[in-house]
Amino acid sequence: MSEAGGGRGCGSSVPQRAPWSLVAAAAALCLVAATSVWTAGAAPMSREERQKLGNQVLEMFDHAYGNYMEHAYPADELMPLTCRGRVRGQEPSRGDVDDALGKFSLTLIDSLDTLVVLNKTKEFEDAVRKVLRDVNLDNDVVVSVFETNIRVLGGLLGGHSLAIMLKEKGEYMQWYNDELLQMAKQLGYKLLPAFNTTSGLPYPRINLKFGIRKPEARTGTETDTCTACAGTLILEFAALSRFTGATIFEEYARKALDFLWEKRQRSSNLVGVTINIHTGDWVRKDSGVGAGIDSYYEYLLKAYVLLGDDSFLERFNTVLKGDIRPAIETHEMLYQVIKKHNFLPEAFTTDFRVHWAQHPLRPEFAESTYFLYKATGDPYYLEVGKTLIENLNKYARVPCGFAAMKDVRTGSHEDRMDSFFLAEMFKYLYLLFADKEDIIFDIEDYIFTTEAHLLPLWLSTTNQSISKKNTTSEYTELDDSNFDWTCPNTQILFPNDPLYAQSIREPLKNVVDKSCPRGIIRVEESFRSGAKPPLRARDFMATNPEHLEILKKMGVSLIHLKDGRVQLVQHAIQAASSIDAEDGLRFMQEMIELSSQQQKEQQLPPRAVQIVSHPFFGRVVLTAGPAQFGLDLSKHKETRGFVASSKPYNGCSELTNPEAVMGKIALIQRGQCMFAEKARNIQNAGAIGGIVIDDNEGSSSDTAPLFQMAGDGKDTDDIKIPMLFLFSKEGSIILDAIREYEEVEVLLSDKAKDRDPEMENEEQPSSENDSQNQSAEQITSSSQEVDLVDQESPEESSLNSQPESSSPTDTDNAASVSASEQNSNPVENHETTSLDGECTDLDNQLQEQSETEEDSNPNVSWGKKVQPIDSILADWNEDIEAFEMMEKDEL
DSSP states (O other), rough: OOOHHHHSSSSSSOOSSSSOOOHHHHHHHHHHHOOOOOTTSOOOHHHHHHHHHHHHHHHHHHHHHHHHIITTTTSSSETTTEEEEEEESSSSSOOOGGOOOSSSSSSHHTTHHHHHHHOOOHHHHHHHHHHHHHHHOOOOOEHHHHHHHIIIIIHHHHHHHHHHHHHHHHHOOOOOHHHHHHHHHHHHHHGGGGOSSSOEEEEEEETTTTTTTGGGGOOOOOEEEEEEHHSSSSHHHHHHHHHOOTHHHHHHHHHHHHHHTSSBBBBTTTTOEETTTTOEEEEEOOOOSTTHHHHHHHHHHHHHHHOOOHHHHHHHHHHHOOOOHHHHHHHHHHHHHHHHHSSOOOHHHHHTEEEEEOOOOOOHHHHHHHHHHHHHHHHHHHHHHHHHHHHHHIEEEEEEEOOOOEEEETTEEOOBOOOOOIIIIHHHHHHHHHHHGGGSSSSSGEEEEETOEEEGGGGGGGGOOOOOOOOOOSSOOOOOGGGGGSOOIIIIHHHHHHHHHHHHHHGGGTTTTTOHHHHHHHHHHHHHHHHOOOGGGGGGGTTTHHHHHHOOOTTEEEEEEETTTTEEEEEEGGSSEEEEEHHHHHHHHHHHHHHHHHHHHHHHEEEEEEEEEEETTTEEEEEBBBBBBSTTTTTTTTTEEEEEEEEETTOOOOSSSSSEEEESSEEEEOSSOOOHHHHHHHTTTTEEEEEEEOSSOOOOOSSSSSSSEEOOSSSSSTTOOOOEEEEEHHHHHHHHHHHHHHHOOEESSSSSOOOOOHHHSSSSOGGGGGGGOOOOOOBBBOOOOBBBBTOOOOOEEBSSSSOOOOOOOOTOEEEEEEEEBBBBBOOOOOOOOOTOHHHHHHHHGSOOOOHHHHHHTTTTTTSSSSOOHHHHHTTHHHHHHHHHHHHHTTT
16 A cells, blocks of 8 residues: 555655555455464464463453443443443434444444354343344434444344354254344345445435435435445345345345446556446545445455355456555554554554544454464564553543543543444454464354454355356456465465565564654765755656656656546656655655645635526525635625636637626636636736636536635736636536526625625525535535646645545555646645545535525515515516526536
């Protein structure tokens, strides 16, 4: 992963997501059953100490589970600081985090198979009886399809798997008659309506009682979902089909997974992070193995293991292959962060500064530790597990359970103990220290889901009624070599080099505390020797051929993206030398740091373009990007005027139609010259303002970061008119209005204003069109994008109208910087992501619209008499019809 490679440097500030479970898990998935190879990297841990640590894990589980049952059950989760249960609707909303709560005793169901793994068979039997007696799946509550699948459906199936295993052994569960499976089938049918889309991709949320789209459901309006949300269903749904013989579940899950694969980018075979469930268009095209996408890759390989379908293995091999080396490296780097902060913060920068200080007791690092131990047999990982146990007891343990860390730096707690803590953390820690005889069944006969639930491998030969048509070979050329390196580690690497894992870890031992002395020495040596110093980010020009050649030497490449951005990616192995590779890494970090500084200096809030002429009368408000030059709309009165297109439309030369834009707001197309030049040309023609419309067809503020137009590096005090930027979709609304009505008047302002009484005559209720309006008061959040303008326009920067992540990763330990088409002046934005177990839908992360003053105060009007609502609607019938016509054009 590129974050791991970039993490060895210093001076950058891009936050990285902490729990990189897939790095270790993907590398070691096939190795769980492999013969362990002891290395000389660490002294073997005695059987007595391992047994002691295993017993300590059992005691910790008892403390967490016992307090949940005593203080929280039948609630979904335990609140360990206040010693009570978390019931949805009775506690303040935590947003998307609460989508996992369905009033179905989540923690109990999630913990079922953990009880058996920890040899607590009597407690398991009691827990199953409680689930069957108390749990109701028919609740009027909207839940995440993803979370409900991996936690509840997976928990019921895991419980059923081990219940029938115990029954076969003849001592426990003799009364059991597939009751958990019947509950799982009931839940499966409740989730099926989510797949009622043209693409076959599921809605991200569903009402357990009313399904999708019904008025009572309060859901079904979402348009987007994350790749992991749609691609992490196949194990549970296929297992449900194979257990019950009802093929419909596996069919729907396969269809969703197949659709994602069909929509991959053909040249790279990569998928994006967020996709439109109706059209199949990528909403976020950036790829990686982090939040929102990780378990998609995980399930490709695990689906092959569980279901025996080669097509899933082919897909996994085409986009991602397990590799033990980066797994060891990344794990060690993360372990160094843990040794510094006791826990992994949710996000940290590439120089290991804490960005998001929370830690909700995530189990991914323990999972990776277990898999790496299974893959390498290195007792070093037993010592890592011991550290995890000590830290949990010392810093997270509270009287009523274990509390999530609110800030790893201060040790403050949050009143939260997620179900995955019991489902995964104790399971992986216990297995890490357990011998085969400590577990009452053979763990190698099962595969772990992403929530660590156990599904038996014999399902691969049961009820195989689903077609195994290979849909990948027609797109990729595959031969036997494609499968050679899927699981090479114990077979090839370790027998030849018993010190392999230690040799990889050793250079990373002090990575968190180092401050890049070699990079500094490199620069100093260059000056002393008279050699040319390395290229600095502040000096870089995308139009300079010499600079591009230097980037190539440093292993940094430029990738032109479809949306007009240029992405900088460093592949250290492509650098001319190790020194050049270090220079490249430093260059990437400087670029990000530079963007951070500029973001702090130049960030401006978005503005509003409000159409005030007939038939809109102020009801349509378009979110616009600001400019760092010209009239500041937040400090001066808004600018109002009719709009006119400039000629030439790009505004890059003296206008040939000055009479058309005189006294009006000029419309200009983005591109071919700098924004300040456009502003000067329309100002000289007599325009009172300017609106730049994006030339990237289909772009929208709904899905892309808002542009903040910068100057040209010169004095821009001569520009006196206001300038705003609209994406293509918003700009087309104005252009379509001109074609329809000829005379279109707009208001440029810092926020939406009340509707115009002179044009409206009477007040008109706004509720009918609120869904189309976007408030200029939206609070912008940030992403990790570094935007570079077209080479002719090197001063363009960007803002975000919604959380976005744009740090594509690759398997070369590459550092990457995503950049817009034309800027050598990058602007840093912070990444906002959800983590494993909290897969969120970006559609619901858009900022809420602000209400106008008359909406918040019905007594406020613009001095005109108020008519009855029926009279108003009758007078406005023609206007409403015209507006609805505009809606059909994607207003």
